[in-house]
Amino acid sequence: MALPAGAGVPQPAGGRRVDRPRTGNLLAMSVRVRFAPSPTGLLHVGALRDALFKYLFARHCGGQNILRIEDTDRSRYNPDSEREFIETLRWVGIDFDEGPHVGGPCAPYRQSERKEAGIYEPYVRRLLDEGHAYKAFDTPEELAAMREHQIAHKLPVGYFGGEWRDAPPSKVEAAEREGRPYVIRQRIPRGQRIVVDDVIRGRIEWDSDQIDDPVLIKADGMPTYHFAAMVDDHLMGITHIMRGEEWISSAPKHALLFDMFGWERPVFVHCPVIVGNDGKKLSKRHGATRVLDYMAQGFLPSALKNFIALIGWSPGDDREGMTERELIEAFSLEGLQPSPGRFDIEKLRWLNGWHIRRLSVAEFVDAFQGYAREPYVAEYWTQVAEPQPEAARKAGEIARMAEAVARDRGYAERFFALAQERTTVLADLPDVCGFFLEDEPPMDPKAVAKWLTQPHAPDLFQFLVQNLFRMNSEAQCEAVLREYAERAGFEKLGPVVHPTRVALTGKTAGPGLFELMAVLGPARMEPRLRRALEIARSGS
């Protein structure tokens, strides 16, 4: 999508007019949304859902998805954060048409850089000139005292005028001459009804007397969210301000800003949020899990997207398991719900299994190999997961399995096929089918006690070892076991099947015995059977 040169950039200082950018019809008609995180930490599920809804909406409409970094708070800035966001989103499969990492016609896409480029200045000046903003020289102490007074007298808390909103110009000039630090505040009109139309909630109204004058420019010269985000949204041609519902209360300030500039208001969409199990907003201190942790546990991006999309949105029918293509196709603002939802890990697990089962075997193996290659997987299992000594072992198991898979891809595909419908998260794979790769898989003591101590066990294993030469196919394996059962006088296959399963896998549960025997083949079965024979002899 090409933008006319200079679109979205205010005229240089000489040129007077700063107005709606001439973005051309193509751009004006196309949906443009932005994910605008503050780079202060890790990407957790709350932010992911925010990014996901915009992504789905943009892709559904054939519009543009834009990444903008809102790094105007220097005290909370975290230099690693932006990379975390971009890499996590890349893993999830949410991509951007414009952003600091890919560029675009509205660059730069970091607000600190936009501030350096002087993009905001003409707009501040214009607001000041037109009386929509004013300088306020209150000290932090004065502000604190005012708030205390308001709380004590049960008054609305906030800056509703102070001494600067209506201060005479001479006073302001004097303060400025003294070099006193100041902020620039938006002058909210008084005695008005402010109406904001929200796509999800309909019309929301405020009495403008209830809305305090927000800081637009901080004392350090940096714009606040209230100012920078709105100016940028306009300059970048954002058509829909989609964000979490926690922004509803500042929506009137933002809508008013658009009005003050004479800009067309974008469509407001205040999405429901994901809350913690206590019903409270998700935050780092409140059960908000890093998205990468889900990756490390072996959740598929497709499942995570599917699951997150279904909290607060529904396609309108009974569909639950949906591919990315289906999500994009079905997504609409009408399906958005107003109430917050909770993150139910059990349902995510089910959905992950659902997505795994829909993969081809080759894709399934690729998914595991890609997973095992992710550097954060090892870090997660060794340093984040609990309980610790046990969790760390998982990292080694995953790495070893990945090596083995790479060494013999054909073999891997055969046993992955058997593991597929028994896998809920990729990290389970070593547990589910690790025994295929070890001549001496770890033995479950209970399984040994129950099945390898059976009186007929040594005889059974001896028989199997002797007949390995004719145990290549599934049918052959079954025939041999049935033959033994008959010879030993067992009416049912259980007494034969269970000890054999324990001998070969060390477990009581797993893929169908004949299937797994056929995959193992005689060469791999022999050492396992011989070991079991020894255990059975010594045990009984």
Next chain:
RNA sequence: GGCCCGGUCGUCUAGUGGUUAGGAUGCCGCCCUUUCAAGGCGGAGGUCGCGGGUUCAAGUCCCGUCCGGGCUACCA
């Protein structure tokens, strides 16, 4: 305290005046079966937050109320 948003099985949801309030997950049971899964079938689980009102008829419309949440920063 003020303003604003929300409220359907534990959880995610369908539902826009007339349905025995549907689906999914989780739980339980049955079937399949050599085990575990997957799959199929069935069950328990909701006085649609509560109280009024409008209407022949209300989860759906109106009023009130309660509860939960958000904002109330020179954070986003």
